[in-house]
Amino acid sequence: MKQTLIAAMLGTVAMATAATACEITLRSSDTHPDGYPTVVAVQKMGELLKERTGDRLCVEVFHSAQLGEEKDTIEQTQFGVIDMNRVSLGPFNNIVEETQIPSLPFIFRSTDHMHKVMDGPVGQQILDAMAGADLVGLAFYDGGSRSFYNSEKPIRSIADMAGMKFRVMQSDIFVDMVAALGANATPMPYGEVYSSIQTGVIDGAENNWPSYESSGHFEVAKYYTLNQHLIVPEILVMSKIAYDKLSAEDQAAVRQAAKDSVPVMRELWTAREAASEAKVRAAGTEIITDIDKTPFIEAMVPVYAKYVTTPKLQKMVEDIQATE
Structure with a gap:
């Protein structure tokens, strides 16, 4: 016990020393656990920054929602309390259209299609739009393809979802998507999902392989339906307040380091997806693959009609569909 305590104290001192070694230490938030691809990617960005600025800039990543859940950390980043933030695009839906x-x-x-879109003009348009929310868009990371999982039964059709309760991110689009499939959406923070499934507050949720595995949700929701209804990118943003305090040279260094962290994240993500899937399958989870996606896609017509309402947004949809 004493040795463990001493080791922990030395670790804290080492972290503090590393942080104070730089003139500016940017505090970055992530809800995912240590070792998760997004966390490691931002840590890699920090290493690049430290090296390229001669120890002028560092990044300290607060993983595992240490600074709060995504909705709260977005607000803190807008106000400059947090310098950087890795968030799914979902919680931004009601902030940046x-x-x-x-x-x-x-x-x-497909994932490749998503990469081409987000690496191109549409992705840049979204990064630029973050300025309207007092944020600086830096880069996109992978969020994988999201599918439904639950504790009650295999889902093979829309009919199987009728009346079931699913956790979704705090996004109106996600709520309407679940409603269009005949189920009930329950927006709640990611950290509350495990206990909510365990106690029957909800029947399940929807997410990618790594999140389904790393959160332990597969332990309490043993039916995973690979309908892959969403391939939502993650975004790395910076507080405009913090960004504006940097010199033009340091701003350019931040942008380049963020960009250079993307291929690192994608490589880690591919490996993590495979490892998570293997772990989930080994645990005896029932994976449902015999599913016709066509009715699911057709059910989304009213969702598109509700949200794709302006020429600008219609053009974005057209540009995405035209990307080869």
Whole structure:
């Protein structure tokens, strides 16, 4: 016990020393656990910054929702309390309307298609739009393809979802998507999902392989339906307040380091997806793959009609569909 305490204290001192070694230490938030691809990618960005600025800039990543859940940390980042933030695009849907388009169900044909879109003009348009929310858009990370999982039964059709309660991110699009499938959406913070499924407050949720595995949700929701209704990117943003305090040279260094962290994240993500899937399958989870996606896609017509309402957003959808 004493040795453990001493080791912990030395670790804290080491972290503090590393942080104070730089003139400016940017505090970055992530809800995912240590070792998760997004966390490691931002840590890599910090290493690049430290090296390229001669120890002038560092990044300290607060993982595992240490600074709060995503909705709260977005507000803190806007106010400059947090310098940087890795968030799914979902919680931004009610803040920056451009983020609604990549959050639409079945908007992307595949992960490769999503990469080409977000690496191109549409992605840049969304990064630029963050300025309207007092944020600086830096880069997009992978969020994987999201599918439904629950504790009650296998889901093979829309009819199987009738009346079931699913947790969704705090996004109106996600709520309307679940409603269009005949189920009930319950927006709640990610950290509350495990206990809510365990106690029957909700029947399940929807997420990608790594989140389903790392959260332990597969332990309490053993039916995973690979309908892949969403391929929502994650975004790395910076507080405009913090960004504006930097010199033009340091601002450019931040942007480049963020961009250079993307291929690192994607490589880690591919490996993590495979490892998570293997772990979930080994645990005896029932994976449902015999599913016709067509009725699910057709059910999204009213969702698109509700959210794709302006020429700007319609053009974004057209540009995404035209991306090869």
